[in-house]
Amino acid sequence: MLVSLLLVAALPFLLFTGLYLKSFLLIHDYHLSDLLFSKEWKPASGKFGFYPFIIGSIWVTLLAMVISAPICMLTAIYVTQYTKKTMLRILHPAIDILAGIPSVVYGLWGILVIVPFISKYLGPLFGVKTMGYSILAAALVLSIMIIPFILNIIIEIFKSIPIELKEASLSLGATQWETIKHVLFKKALPGIIAAHGFGLARAFGETMAVMMVVGNVVKLPHGVFDPGYTLPALIANNYGEMMSIPRYDAALMFAALILLVVSFFFNLIMHFFIARYNKY
Amino acid sequence: MDIDTKIQIQNLNVFAKDQQILKNINISIPKNKITVILGPSGCGKTTLLKCMNRLTDLYPELKVTGNIFINNQDILQAGEDINNLRQKMGLLSQRPYPLPMNIYNNIAYGLKLTGIHKRRELNRKVVSYLQLAALWDEVKGRLREPASRLSIGQQQRLCLARGLAVNPEIILADEPTSALDPISSKSIEEQFIKLKQDYSIVLVTHIIRQARRIADHVIFMYLGEVIEEGPVSEIFDHPKMEKTKQYMSGAFN
Ligand SMILES: Nc1ncnc2c1ncn2[C@@H]1O[C@H](COP(=O)(O)OP(=O)(O)OP(=O)(O)O)[C@@H](O)[C@H]1O
Ligand SMILES: [Mg+2]
Numbered sequence: 001m002l003v004s005l006l007l008v009a010a011l012p013f014l015l016f017t018g019l020y021l022k023s024f025l026l027i028h029d030y031h032l033s034d035l036l037f038s039k040e041w042k043p044a045s046g047k048f049g050f051y052p053f054i055i056g057s058i059w060v061t062l063l064a065m066v067i068s069a070p071i072c073m074l075t076a077i078y079v080t081q082y083t084k085k086t087m088l089r090i091l092h093p094a095i096d097i098l099a100g101i102p103s104v105v106y107g108l109w110g111i112l113v114i115v116p117f118i119s120k121y122l123g124p125l126f127g128v129k130t131m132g133y134s135i136l137a138a139a140l141v142l143s144i145m146i147i148p149f150i151l152n153i154i155i156e157i158f159k160s161i162p163i164e165l166k167e168a169s170l171s172l173g174a175t176q177w178e179t180i181k182h183v184l185f186k187k188a189l190p191g192i193i194a195a196h197g198f199g200l201a202r203a204f205g206e207t208m209a210v211m212m213v214v215g216n217v218v219k220l221p222h223g224v225f226d227p228g229y230t231l232p233a234l235i236a237n238n239y240g241e242m243m244s245i246p247r248y249d250a251a252l253m254f255a256a257l258i259l260l261v262v263s264f265f266f267n268l269i270m271h272f273f274i275a276r277y278n279k280y
Numbered sequence: 281m282d283i284d285t286k287i288q289i290q291n292l293n294v295f296a297k298d299q300q301i302l303k304n305i306n307i308s309i310p311k312n313k314i315t316v317i318l319g320p321s322g323c324g325k326t327t328l329l330k331c332m333n334r335l336t337d338l339y340p341e342l343k344v345t346g347n348i349f350i351n352n353q354d355i356l357q358a359g360e361d362i363n364n365l366r367q368k369m370g371l372l373s374q375r376p377y378p379l380p381m382n383i384y385n386n387i388a389y390g391l392k393l394t395g396i397h398k399r400r401e402l403n404r405k406v407v408s409y410l411q412l413a414a415l416w417d418e419v420k421g422r423l424r425e426p427a428s429r430l431s432i433g434q435q436q437r438l439c440l441a442r443g444l445a446v447n448p449e450i451i452l453a454d455e456p457t458s459a460l461d462p463i464s465s466k467s468i469e470e471q472f473i474k475l476k477q478d479y480s481i482v483l484v485t486h487i488i489r490q491a492r493r494i495a496d497h498v499i500f501m502y503l504g505e506v507i508e509e510g511p512v513s514e515i516f517d518h519p520k521m522e523k524t525k526q527y528m529s530g531a532f533n
Contacts, residue, residue, distance in 0.1 A: 084340055164377045167335050168439070172390040172446050173367030182389065187380040279426045280380035 016260060023253035035254065041218045048251045050258065052218050056135070056228035059221055060210060061203045063139035068147045069196055076154040081180055088155070099148035107212030110141035115213055123225055130225040133215035139224070141213055142203045150199040157191035158184065190278040197270035201263055207232035231255045286311040286450060286480040287332060292346035294327055294336070301327050303504045305346070309450075309497075314472055314481045316491040316512075319501035320527070325484040328501070329452050332482070333369040334362055350450070367394065370443025370479075372453040376435035378427035379442075383419050386427045386438055390446040405445065412475075413441035414467060433464025440471060444479075451481045457490065469494050488528060492516055500524050 020027075026035065026048060038049030079087050119132030161184055169179040185192075215227020216237060235252050243249055282288075287309035294302040302324045309315045317325050330336050334355055336344050348355040350368065358365050379386050387406045396402060406423070410416040415437040419430070427438055436456060443451065453472075457465035472481055473494055485491055491498060491512070498515040500508045500523075508515060508524045519525045 162377060163338060164373050164375070165379070166338065167330075167373065168371065168377050168442075169379065169389075170335065170338075170363075171333055171366050171369065171371035171452075172442065173363050173393045174389075175363050178393070183379055280428055 012260075012264070016257070019253050019257040019260060023250045023257050026247050026250040026254050029247070036258075039220060043245050043248050043251065046247070048247070048254075050231075050255065052220050053229050053231045053234050053255065054258065055220055056214070057204060057230040057232075059135045059224070059228060060138045060142060060214065060230055061200060063135060063224060064142035064146065064203045065196065065200055067139060068143035068150060068199065071143075072147055072150040072154055072195075072199075073192070075151055076158055077180060080155060080158040081176065081184070091155075095148045095152055098144075099152065103145060103206060103209040104212075106141050106145050107209035110137055110209060110213040114140050118225070126225070128223070128225045131215070131227065133213055133227050134225050135214065135221050135228045136224040138210045138214035138228070138230070141209050142206055145206065145209060146199040146203050149202060150195045153195035153198065154188070154192055157188045157195070161187050187280065190274045193273045193277065194270060197266065197273075201266060204263065204266075205232055205259060207236045211236055231259055282308065284311050285309065286350065287482075288347075288349040289332075290347040290349070292328075292331060292344070292348065294324070294331065295343040295345075297341055301342070301504055302331070305506055307499055307506055307509055309480060309482055311480050312476055312478075313496035314476050314483060314494050315497040315499065316495035317482065317484045317499045317501060318486065318488065318491050318527070321486065323501045324504045325486075325501060326454055329454050329482065329484055331356075332450075332452055333366045333371060334358070335366075335371075337362075367446045368448050369450045369452050370440075370446065370448040372436070372439055372443060372451065372456040374455045375459045376432060376439045378430070378435050378438055381427065382424045383427050383430070383438065384423040386442050387445050390442055394446050409441040409445045410438075412444055413437045414471060415441060431464075433460050433467070436460060436464065436468060437471075440468070444475075449479060451475065451479050453481065453483045455484055455486070457485075457487075465490075488530070500527065502527070 030048065035048060035050055036054065037051050038047070039051050040047040040049040041052060075091075079091055114137045115132035117132075118134060118137055119130055122136070123130040123132070165183060165187065166179055169183045170176070174182070210230055211233035214230060214233060216229050216233060217227040218229050219227070221228040235255050238248070239252055285308040289305055289307050289309075292302055292305040293300065305328065317328065319325055327336070327342075331344055332348060332350075332355065336342050344356060346356065350365070353365070355362075355365055379389055381389065384406055387409055388402050391402055391405055396405065407416060407420075410419060415434060418434060419438075422429075427435065430438060436459070440456075451472075457468050460468065469490065472483065475481065476496075483494070495512040498508075498510060498512050499506055500515060500519075500521075502523055508519060508521045515524065516528060519528060
């Protein structure tokens, strides 16, 4: 028991050490700031700038969150506060099915539906010429993938708030909406933050579905209709190939290291916020 | 409606899916008195209380019929103004549920709902309602702390203060002392005896001794029906119904 516990606790550290050693070749030869902020990615001539991938990952993730967060909040509030319980009973299996679909299926669906939709309708609507393979396509696919996870947690959180709290607020003369806004939302806030953090972490690390629709072009995106490239996609697309190029191996390990460090800090920040709002 | 009557309930029925929870209730709650609703567990006391401020709305599976007049207005017929009507009734539940805010805002929340927004007036009223609920001395240095840090007894008094702050005419209390230690319970009971000068109080309990200590008027319920209703001396010393006699002698517990 204790051994397995220690093992699990040590795992992140082991992972970190492993990746660090493997990418040491790169870290040793370059400045960290060059690696992180240089735009030039020409492995064959020894130029390893991760900036486009980092920016691509951030864009895709944040845009996915911007799309999914309001949908999740409104849906959760609607089904837990404004409808009869039967609605929940219909929604739950739907959510579970969505959550269980493998990401490659989401990717395919993105290629078949989202990508043409963007190139034919959404792009022209905004006066942009686009192939469809873009930051936006990846964000849309991602948001549909993470909505079931976030939504499930938020629904559970709202359901777990004792009805007496709602009764207390209503009996003071508050309307249903005032009660939701000032009391229930506040009570649920730590959980809501955790749910979105969880979704964000998933989005940031998602590989397959994003890789299939994001375009995989190493270029700084200038708008959501531009194609991009993400860190996980970089690793998945290239690992095992082109290993003859010097330090390429180490570069991919470094990409993985960035992912690990970011998710670590992200977790830290999330816990800080949860602790901060959890005092009520 | 009688001048001394605060709440008049007529032919009140509450149906759940497969049972009738309240059966043809006809009672009057007197003004500026403590009315105690007594009865064994599951007889419908809480449901009766929730009908009075229409919290039954939160349970769509319940069907409520009949009339509940408060100041000659039928609560059960009220539409949009139900929020304002609920404000006339302060609610104290079995366990305290402080709002997820600090101590100060727990009181200020209701005050703001009544339209008070000026900082100075809020401050003044928060203090005075905390004093009214006999909590001020214990919390005066820590108004910005989360309410959940208070003891259960203090939380219940905070809930009382919170309920009083919206300036109700009626206090609905559902076994408000059941989660409290004897000293906190006594404090709440004493508050009630003081408060009845200005409020009409409806108190649900199944503690017979508590009822005897503070009740003016007693309603005895059994299996969804009101068996007997009357002044405390009558119900306790000269009950007319056999069921009431049995209950008062502790035969049900
Ligand atoms: N929303 C509901 N749906 C179905 N049945 C309900 C509902 N609320 C209450 N009941 C039933 O109505 C009956 C009366 O419940 P109520 O809570 O009013 O009793 P009570 O007298 O307050 O009991 P206690 O002393 O244990 O608090 C119980 O049999 C309960 O199961
Ligand atoms: Mg009850």
